[in-house]
Amino acid sequence: MLSNRRLRVAHLLTGGALLVTAGVAQAQSTDAATPPAAQAAPPAPETAAVAAEQDGGGLQDIIVTARKRLESVQDVPVSVTAISAATVRQQDLTSLEKIAARTPNFSVGRASNGSGAQLTMRGIGSSSTSIGIEQSVATVVDGVYYGQGRIINEGFFDLARIEILKGPQALFFGKNATAGVISLTTADPTDQFEVLATGRYEIKSEQVQAELIGSGPLTDTLGVRVAVRGSKMFGGYYRNEAVPFNFVTTDIATGRQTTHVAEPSPREAPGEKELLGRITLKWEPTSDITNTLKASGSYNKVNNNSWNYVAFNCPTGRSQLTGYQCGDEFVTHQNKIPASIAASFPFAKEDGSLYNRYKSWAVTNNLVWQLEGVTLTNVTNYNWNNNRWACACDFQSGPASNWATENSTFHAFSNELRAQTNFDGPINLLAGALYQKTKRKFSQFIILGNVEDSRQSAANRYVGTSKTSFTDGETIAGFGQVVWKVVPTMEVAGGVRYTHETKDSFFTQPYNNAALTAIFRPSNSADGLGIINADQTFDDWSPEATISWKPNGDILVYGAYKTNYKSGGFSNGGINSAFSPNPFDDLTFGPEKARGFEAGIKTTLLDNQLRFNVGAYTYKYSNLQVDFFNSPIFAFQTLTADARTKGVEVDFEYAPRALDGFNLHGSINYNRARYTSFPVAPCYAGQTPAEGCNLALAATGNFTRQDLGGAALSVAPEWTGTLGASYDTIVGDGFKIGGSVDARYSDSYIASAFDQPDSRQGSYVNLDASIRFGAEDDRWQLAVIGKNLTNRFYVTGVVDGPSTGGGTGTPAGLHADQLGFGTLPRTVMVQVSTRF
Template sequence: MRTLKGLLLATCALGAAAPAYAQDAAQEGASAGGLEEIIVTARKREESVQTVPVAVTAISEKVIMQRDITSIEKIAAATPNLSVGRASNGSGAQLTMRGIGSSSTSIGIEQSVAVVVDGAYYGQGRIIQEGFFDLKRVEVLKGPQALFFGKNATAGVISLTTNDPGNDREFIARAGYEFKAQQYMGEFIASGPLSDTFGVRLALRGTKMDGAYYDNVSVVRTYTTADVANGFAATPHSATVASDGPGEKEFLGRLTLKFTPSDDLTMTVKGSFDYNKTKNSSWNYVAYNCGLASGVSQLSGYKCGTDFVTHQNNIPTDIAKTFPFSEDDGQLYNRYRSWAINGNIVYNVGDVTISSVTNYNTNNNRWACACDFQSSDTGTWATENSTWRAFSQELRAQTAFDGPINLMVGGLYQKTKRLFDQNVMFAGLENSDASPANRYLAGSKSSFTNGETAALFGQVTWKIVPTVELAGGVRYTHETKESYFVQPYNNPYLTSGGGLPIFRSADSPDGLGEIRANQTFDDWSPEVTLTWKPQDGILVYGAYKTAYKSGGFSNGGINSLLSSDPLGDLTFNPEKARGFEAGIKTTLADNQLRLNLTAFTYKYADLQVDFFNSPIFAFQTLTADARTKGIEAEFEYAPRALDGLNVHGSVNYTKARYTSFPLGPCYAGQTPAEGCNLTEAGAVIGVGGTGVRQNLSGRPLSVAPEWTGAFGVGYDTPVGSGFKFGINVDARFSSSYLASGFGAEQSRQDKYATLDAGIRFGAEDDNWQIALIGKNLTNTFYVSGVVDGPSTGAGTGTASGVHADQLGFGNLPRTVQVTVTKRF
C-alpha cells in the first residue's frame, strides 16, 4: 500500500487540476481551440461572465468534477481571495472574502459571505457541514451584493446551482477512494424525461472514512470532581483519548422534478437531505503557537507546532452516561442533519419574465467537544443541540423590452427560528443535590430567536446609447427579531452563593437572570452601475454599491454576574457597507485571451466582531468600522493552435484594516507595552496597570492577506482511437496574515503555497473515465481562523502578561483520490 501511494503521489505531481476559471464543456459547433463561453447568473439572468459588470469567479461543471469540489471549503481552495475556516462551536465557520468575514464564536451572527443554493439564501455558518455534488456551476461574487441576492451579502456571495433533469436519459455511477483518510465514496445519478414535459433527476452520494486527516495524540487524563453538596468530596474520573479526526460518515440525497408544460413556463422542485457525522467537533484545532517561551502548551504539555496533530480527550465515560446530548461512551462527535425543499417557477409573459423561489430549510447540529481544544486534567467539555428553520419566498419580475428602458422589481419574505441549548462542564465541579443531568454541569444555556424579514427591491436599466448602459436600484429591508436567553442551571459555586461569582442564575435576585430582546431594523441599500462597451470583447464598468447585514442576538453568549450590561453583551447592531468598484473585462486575440482588472474600495460601519472576554467571563459581540480596498487581475489563455490547452491565473492585492476601533478588547496576556493600556473610558494606564482595552484602529482584520494569487495549466486531448487524456495543475499562494482580529502577532500565519493536481484517462465520449486527483500535494499546514486557547494566558493588561496558546482552524492535509466514473 505504501508503494502504491508513493506511485500515485509521483504521478499526481506530474499532473494537474482543471482551471477554476472556467471551461464549460465545448459547445456544439464551436471552433477548435479558443476560450469557451462562461455563463453566470450574477444578475439573476443568464449572461456571459465577460458582459456582466460584477467581479465574479465562475467554476464550471467540468472543473467541479476534475477538482472534486464538493464543499464550501473546497470552493475556497480554488478561489485565492476567499477563505473558509471550519470551527467547532459558535456559528461553525469563518467565511472571509477580500479580508471581510464573520468570526465564528457567535452562533447568532450570520455570515458576511452569503451562500445561495438554487436561488435560496443560506446564511448560517453551519452550511459548511453541507456536502455539495452534482453541481452545474459555482459562482463566487466578490464585494457587496445587496440587490440580487436576498440579504446579508456585505462581503460577497457563493452561489451554487445544482443540475436539473436533461432531455436525454442518463445514468451515472461513480466510485472513489482517498488514501490519506482511507475514505470510500460512491455516487449514483439517474436522470431523464418521463414525458415530453416532465423530467426527474435522482442524485445520491455516500462517503465513509476508515482513517482520518488529523492525528489525535494524548494520554488518558484523570478529571477529579469536587462535590459542592458534600464538603467538596473528591472523585476521580478517567477521560480516554479521543479518536483521530474526523472519521467522517456522510450521506447526501437530492430529488429534482421538472415540469415544462410550454416554452414559456418551467416549474422545478428540489428536495434534499444531508447527514454528516464526525468523531470530533474540533478535530482540526491545532495549537500552532504557544504563549510560553518553551513552546510547550500551557494545558496539554505537548509542544506546539504547525502540523496536522491535535491533543484532545473524550468526556469521562461514567459522567457521559447522564450528561445531556453526550454519547454513552463519551466519544467526542459532531452530527449534522438537514432537510430542504426548493420550488422554482419561471414564467415568460411576452417581454416580461416572472420568477418565484420558494424555500424551506431546516438543520439540526449536535456536538460534544473538548472545549479547551487541548485536554488536560482540569478539562473543559461541552455539548450542544441547535436547530435552525427558515422559510422564504422571493418573487421577481424582469423586463426585456427592445427599447432603452427595462425594469426589475421584486420582494422577499423570510421567517426564521433558532433554538439553542448548551451544557458546559469545567473546573472539576459536581453537585450531588442536582438532577442526574445537571450533576456535573458548571452551567447550561437555553436560547431562541424568532426572526422575520420583508424586503422590496427594484432596478431601472437605461441604455443611454447602444454602447452605454446606466442601471440604478435599491433594496428596502425591514426586520424584526424576538430573542430569549436563560441559564437554567448553574453550579452553586459559580453563582452569588458560591466562591466564584461568575454565572447569573435564572432566578437571580436582581431580576436579570432572563434576557429578552425585541429588535427592529430598517435599511435602504442603493446601487448604481455604469457600463460602457466600446467594442466587441471590451467591457468597462464602474459601480457604487451598498449592503446591509442583520443585527441580532448572540444565542450562545454568557450572562455573567461581572457584566454591567448583559443585554448589551448579547445584542449587536446591523453591519453596513458602501463603496466603489470599477473594472475592465477584455476578450482578445480572436477569443483566445481574457484579461480582467478590478479595483475596489469599501467602507464598513459596525462590522460585527465577536470576542470572548475572559476577565469577566462573557461573550461580547462588538462592532467596529473598517475599510477594504484593492486590485484584482486575472487572465485565461486558450490558443487555437493547441486545442485543449488552457493557461490561467490571478493576482490580488487587498488591504483590509480597522478605521475606527478605539476601544477594542485586549487579547489574552496582552501587556501595556503591546497596547493593552486603555480603560473602558479610554484613559491611559501606566505600565503595570490593569488595562482591558486597546486601540485597534489601523490594525489588520482577521484572515486578510495583502497578496493572494493562483496559476494553473490544463491540457485535454484525444489519444488513440476513441480515448481521451487530460492533465492539469493549479497552484495557490497567500502572503502572511493575522488569524486573530484583535492584533495578536502570535496568531500570524506565515505565507504559504499549495498545489493541486490531477490526471485523467477515459473514453472520448465520456462514457467512462479513471481519474487521479491530488490536493495540497505540498502538504502545507495553514489556519483560516483562531481562538485564544481557553484556560491559557494570564496577566492581561499587566507587564507580566503571558500570551494564550493559539488554537487555529487547520486546513486539510495532502489528499490523493482515485475515482472511476461510468455512464450508462
C-alpha cells in the same frame, strides 16, 4: 513532504509566473468532460449551464446569473469567478473549504462551536464564536439564501456551476452579503436519459465514496434527476496524540472527591460519515412556463467537532495546559468526556465520545413564467437543519478541562417574487419582494470547574452551567432596478433594496452549579437580570448604481457604487455573566453596513483565445461585527468597528486554437484590509501595556483595551494569486487523456481579529493536480486528484487557547496559546466514473 530546497524552487517558480499573470473573475471553462446532453440543453433562467463549447480550441463561454438574468461572464459588470460543472468534477470541488482552497481572496475556517465557520472574502469575514452572527459572505443555493455558518457541514455535489461574487451584493442577493456571495446551482434533468456512477477512494483519510445520478425525461414535459452520494472514512486527516488522564471532581454537597478517567478521542479524525440526496422534477407544460422542484437532504457525522484545532504557536513552545509540544503539524491532543460523567449527561454519548452530527433537508420550488415582454419568477423554499455536538472545549485536554454539549435547530421559510422586463426599447425594469420567517432553538450544557452536585438529578449532577435560547426572525424586503440603454454601447442601471426585519429572542441559564453562581447569573437572579428578552427591529435602504460601456463585443468597461447591510442580532450561545452590569448589551449587537466603489475592464482578445480582466475596489464598513470573549467579566460580547478594504485584482485565461484542449489561467490580487476605527478593542490574552494594551475601562480601572485603528483585519493577506493549466486530448482509438495543475499563493497574514502577533500565518503555496484517462465519449474515466500536494499546514482562523495566558494589561503578561483552524493536509483521491 517536499524538501526545503524544493519548496523554495516552487515559491520562485510560482512567484515568477504570477508576475506575468493576472483576479476579478477567473472564469474556468467547460471542457470535453461535460456531457453532450448538458451542452445541448437550452438554459433555464435560474439554472443556466455553461454555454456550448467552441470549435477548434479557443475560449469557451460561461453563462452566469449574477444579475438574475442570463449573461456571459464577460458581459456582466460584476466581479465574479465562475466555475463549471466539469471543473467541479475534475477537481472535486464539493465543499466550501475545497472551493476556498483554490480561490484567491476567499477563505473558510472550520470552527467547532458558535456559528461553525468563519468565511472571509477580501479580508471581510464574520467571527465564528457567535451562533447568532450571520456570515458576511452569503451562501446561496439555487437562488435561496443560507446565512448560517453551519452550511459548511453541507456536502455540495452534482452542481451545474459555482459563481463567486466579490464585494457587497444587496440588490440581487439580499441582506447579509456585505463581503460577497457564493452562489451554487445544482444540476437539472437532462433531455436524454443517462446514468452517472462514480466511485472514489481518498488515500490519506481512507475515505470510500460512492455517487449515483440518474437523469432524463419522464414525459415530453416532465424531467427528473435523482442524485445520491454516500461516504465513510476509515481513517482521518489529523492525528490525535492525547493520552488518558484523571479528571477529579469535587461534590459541593459532601466535599467528596471522585476520580474519573478521560480516555483519548479517536486517533484518526474526523472519521466522517456522510449521506446526501437530491431529487429534481422539472416541468415545462408550455414553452413559456418552467417549474423546477428540488428536494434534498443531508446527514454528516464526525468523531470530534474540533478535530482541526491545532496549538500551532505557544509562548514556550509547549501547551500551557498539557505540556505537549506545539507546532504547525496536523496533530491534536483531545480527550473524551469521562464515561462515568457522560452516561447521564445531556446530549453526550454513553462512552463520552466527542462528535458533531448535522442533519438537514430543504425543498425549493422555482417557477418561471415568460409573458410577452415580462418574465415572472417565484422562488419558494423551506429548509431545516439540526446540529448536535460534544466538544473538548479547551481544545487541549487536561486535568482541568472543560467539555460541553449542544443541540441547535434552525429552520426558515422564504418566498421571493420578482418581475423583469425584456422590452426592445432602451429601458427595462426589475421589481420584486421577499418574505422570510426563521426560528433558532438552542441549548447547551457545560462541564467546568471540576465540580459536581450529588443533590441534583442525574442529568444536572456534573453540569457547571446550562443555556437555553431561541430567536424568531421575520424579514420583509422590496427591491427594484431600472436599466437604461443610453446608447447601444452604454448602459446605466440603478436600484435599491429596502429591508424591514424583526428578531425576537430569549436567553437564560436554567441551571448553574451552586459553586459557580458567582460567575453565571441564574434564571432567578435577585437583580432580575437572569432572563433576557430582546425584541429588535432593523430597517435599511441599500442603493446601488452601475454604468457599463461596451465599445465592441470584446471589451466591457464598468464602474459601480454599491452598498449593503447585514442585520444585527442576538448571541444565542453567549453568557449571562454575573460580573456584567448589562447582559442585554452583551447578547445583542447592531447591524453591519458597507458602501464603496468598484470598477473594472473585461476583455476578450486574440480571436477569442485570451481573456484579460482588471478590476479595482474600495469599500468602507461601518459597525463591522467582531465577537470576542471578555475574560475579566467572563462573557462573550459582540463589538463593532469601522474598516476599509481596497485592492486591485487581475486575471487571465488563455486557450490557443493551435493547441485544442489546452488552457492556461491565473490571477494576482492585492488587497489592503484595515480597521479605520476600533478605539476600545479588547486586548488579546497576555497583552502588555508596552504591546498596546494601555486603555482602561471606567468600570474596572484596569488595562483591558487597545486601539486597533490601522491594524490588519483577520485572515487578510495583502497578496494572493493563482496559476494553473489544464490539457485534454484524444489519444489512440477512442481514448482521451488529460491533466491539470493549479497553484494558489497567499501572502502572510494575521489570523486573529485582535492583532495577536503569535497568530501570524506565514506565506504559502498550495498545489493541486489531477490526471485523467478515459473514453473519448466520456462513457468511462479513471482519474487521480491530488490536493495540497505541498502538504502545507496553514490556519484560516484562530482563538486564544482557553485557560491559557494571563496578566493581560500588566508588564508580566503571558500570551495565550494560539489555536488555529487548520486546513486539510495532502490528499490523493482515485476516482472511477462511468456514464450510460
